[in-house]
Amino acid sequence: MSKPLISRLSSDDVDFKSDLEALLAFESALDSGVQKAVSEIIADVRVRGDAAVLELTRRFDGARADSMAALEIPQADLQAALEGLASEQRAALEMACKRVRDYHERQIQPDWEMQEANGTRLGQRVTPLDRVGIYVPGGKASYPSSVLMNAMPAKVAGVQEIIMVTPTPEGERNPLVLAAAALAGVDRVFTIGGAQAVAALAYGTESIPAVDKIVGPGNAYVAEAKRRVFGRVGIDMVAGPSEVLVISDGSGDPDWVAMDLFAQAEHDEKAQSILLCPDAAYLARVEESITRLLATMPRADIIRTSLADRGALIHVRDMDEACEIANYIAAEHLELSVEDPEALLPKIRHAGAIFVGHWSVEALGDYCAGPNHVLPTGRSARFSSPLGVYDFQKRTSVIRISRQGAAELAPVAATLAYGEGLQAHARSAEYRK
Template sequence: MSLIHRLDSRDTDFRTRLDQLLAFEAEQDDSIERAVSEILNAVRLEGDAAVLAYTKRFDALDAKGMSELELPKSELQAALDSLPAEQRQALEEAAARVRAYHERQRAEDWEFQEADGTRLGQKVTPLDRAGLYVPGGKASYPSSVLMNAIPAKVAGVRELIMVTPTPRGERNPLVLAAAAVGGVDRVFTIGGAQAVAALAFGTKTIPQVDKITGPGNAYVAAAKRRVFGIVGIDMVAGPSEVLVISDGSGDPDWTAMDLFAQAEHDELAQSILLSPDADFLARVEEAIARLTPTMPRAATIATSLKNRGALIRVRDLDEACEIANHIAPEHLELAVEAPDPLIAKIRHAGAIFAGHWSVEALGDYCAGPNHVLPTSRSARFSSPLGVYDFQKRTSLIRMSKAGAQRLGKVASILAHGEGLQAHARSAEMRVEAK
């Protein structure tokens, strides 16, 4: 029984089989959609009372009021102070690297002046308030707190509100510590669609935010889809993906483990290896068979690789880059001796990890760039989460009299062509002014 799909780009049905492997559409579960619709409507109409009721129902937290569900900043700091020294140092070093990288992304105001005195430009302002959803329970990711909170604060967001479920009152100290390090302003121990609704609509206790970011389960994803337009959202992420391009110069055990690092997320995660070296592909397959049983999440890894993973033989590295651009992966590892020529050929990828030492796991935690990346081929048109997601750009137009009279004629002609006479007349009045 095959552990992982084997494909060859020389086969006549290669593209068909590849696209079948890549195909992923989040199922619109009718029961989830109905439940989310009900929850959103209840929170919109009933506010805090609905949030308290759903938190009792889903998280077994019987709070008497919303004040019991908000954590004071002192508790976040206490969580940070309680960490073992090694863990705290790792968290703070990761945060410093993420902050240093994102500080380079800040957009600035600019203006330029034309010959007639007209000045055009751009004004950049941060969002007033952002909401950060952080999974709780089994899926607790302090790294996601840093990757969402730090760009928001670097952008200048005035208030960052974090929501995170704490089933039966179980709180993850690392998540709370990350909130302290990331500069989160307020934390509420609520989750699910009700938390998304509270952030989107606002309640008496929780103010409405301008944008919601952060990962969540199917209910959270469905809720984010539904509130988009009322507030902004980062994305509705699909399963995690890695694509490795190898020239055969690497260690097959390293490559197998890099594939595992994505496959262990869940059964729908996707791990693909492209290489022109048939012998290397065979050695990686052997490593997969040998190493999978040693992994704590062996069952998840095995299912992911069997259903959605692939070892693909290609003609050469140029073809590997062409296929990579078609796949547009979330993570792309260029596990080759000379990655720079390949980087120049890649147009679509969430993040590129160049060379044998640039393992994707470092990007997840502490390299610096954001680990919130486009999935499901959306790297063709989307970018990693960044400071720019928490800033808005406003156009500035300062027309001189000469500019308005010159361009007024242009606007008038175009407006008449569109049948918008008031537009035309508004421009013409400036042209006629003495």
């Protein structure tokens, strides 16, 4: 029997919980072959630096470069790419850039200080990272939006230097990606990708300076490389495939919902699109829309595989249960495609981004709404947040204890230190009594 175009589940099914778990499961980054290859690449880059990066870029991307200098794109080329865009493309890119910048400027955190009656002052300083690396995918598709979403919050945070890496298979450069780098203020761009690019950013080479944090999406090799270099540098997250979860009350146009599901499914075959709805008849209408509209999609094969392997139309008892299931799934993108979305909003605790109402489509968030589209995947929205200015800053405690304050605190610290068996800690505190 052939596989259905998209699975149909019901929360009333006896095996619903296990079926949902199986649907959500995704562990590609743990593939032993990927782990071994990435481990070898990182070790090679650490030992041989530029020579390894150059050799690997030739092997994997078909680069014809004979030196690392040939893999760096000059600022003049970035600016030329921007100036060479069609007016409509440039206007769209500039508007998206402005909206992303404006949104992230609201996230800037100030220093603060509190003062006690005895003169002790306690506070926090917020300072930017010195240098960050942003990974921008290339190959099957190029994403100028990823440049903006990763570089702009770093720029707003005050990062001193932004290094961008992006693969250019067979030397093919995407002018929109380069133009976005110019607009976002990226300082240096290298046409390298994969685990070798992550390793170069983490450890540095003769030509590529080591960074303090690496952000940006990539394939399984990039994700595994980021996982392995974490600790040497910071990372944003180990991202999985893109996800959308739509909650519908049956009030919207089924063609709209079908296309919203397609919009995630077309990313790649592992992307996930799920619809929750208490109206069985509406689910049937959406399924009919999926069947009818799929043939009109240029990326129909990718969408078909994604929906068949990881998609689902789920019948729920009511909207309260839909919210409970949504909180369990903790999706990257959650659309509240309902008549009264404000009534549901307080019930949602876990989602990377919430799109409120029929007009708040996730595709707008991907490009130009303003909030960041780098979001937690794989249920990690339970404990993670969207990329933001705060990811490119660090917080430092500032402690100024007055003489009187030390006298008051020393006995407390000494008592606790003796209780832990740390006599030097206790004596150090007692000296200040």
